[in-house]
Amino acid sequence: MTLLEVCLDxxxxxxxxxxxxADRLELCAALGDGGITPSAGTVAAVFDRVHRVGVQVLVRQRPGDFVYSSAELEAMAADIRMIRALPRPAAVRLGFVVGALMPDGTIDRAATERLVAVARDVxxxxxxxxxxTPDQFAALDQLVDLGVERVLTSGGxxxxxEGSARLAALVSHxxxxxxxxxxxxxxxxxxxxxxxxxxxxxxHLRPGAAVPSAAIASTIDASPTARSYDSGHRIATSGVLVARMRAVLDHTMACA
Structure with a gap:
């Protein structure tokens, strides 16, 4: 079976x-900006609404690069502690999604080791x-040594x-x-x-689809300020797209 992870905010x-x-969710905030850590309230609300899927929570303090200050890393560690302590259904497996680099693009081993340690058994x-990373094979070996369970990648x-050849090589490695x-x-x-x-x-699938804003159009059009916040639509998770992906994956495995 091929596992389907759905990315949403x-x-x-x-x-x-x-x-x-979906088999697993990656829960984020602000995917339009590349994704940051969702609030504890958002994570708790998702825990209240699901029963069996895994929930991977993105821990990213801000948009932009992945080179973090000590203060930013402390904030990320605090987020992990807070989210790990939230009650959740017994069948829902929690996970965290992190990523920290050195200025030269190599894995920040100290930062990654710290976040893995704070996550404990998660x-x-x-x-x-x-x-x-400049050498993905070396980076993969480092992540194994650091106790990371998986890596999300397009093969660079x-x-x-487009990165399928590199992905195949990474799977082999x-x-x-x-x-x-x-x-x-x-x-x-x-x-x-x-x-x-x-x-x-x-x-990993991001099944976002544009849906009309719930706001009355006249209230958006009446104010330039309103238009700067509300374009008239928002991005929501498409169950149709998730179901299509699930069907293709199941067919692929049945024919293997």
Missing amino acids: DVDGAPVAEAAG PVTFHKAFDQ AASAS ASGRIAVLAGGGVRPDNVEALVRTTGVREV
């Missing part, structure tokens, strides 16, 4: 993704900051499909020591070829 999208066949994924390319989660432009129309050519067993 809307509380209402969590039960939608679960019902449509598994940690290293996010697509991995794709900025603009999309997972990992040799079961760490999971390789393919992400970046993964869609129902390309996931079958991606899984077959790379050997990945986990894929």
Whole structure:
């Protein structure tokens, strides 16, 4: 079975993704800015609305680069402690998603080791900051040594499909020591070829779809300030897209 992770930042999208066949969620805030840590209240609300999916919580203090100050790392560690302490359903497996680099793009071993230690028995994924590392094979070995459970990557390319050759090489190099989660432009129309050519067993989908704003149009149009905050639509999780991806993955495995 190929595991389907759904990336989202809307509380209402969590039960939608679960019902449509997601195995795991990556819960973020502000995906339009690349994603940052969701509030503890947001995480708690998702825990209240799901029953079986894993929930991976992004821990990223701010948008921008992945080189963090000591104060930023302390804030990230505090977020992990707070979220880890929240009550959640017994069947929901919590995880954290982190990523810290040195100025030269190599893995920040000290920062990663600290965040993994704070997470304790909760598994940690290293996010697509991995794709900025100058030697991905060495970086993968370092993450194994640091106790990271998986890495989210497009093989350093603009999309997972474009990076499929590198993804296949990473899967081979990992040799079961760490999971390789393919992400970046993964869609129902390309996931079958991606899984077959790379050997990945986990894929990452951002199933966002534009939906009309709930605000009355006249209230948005009346004020330039309102228009700067509300474009007339927002991005929500599409259960239809999640279900399509689930169906393709199930068909791919049935035909393997």
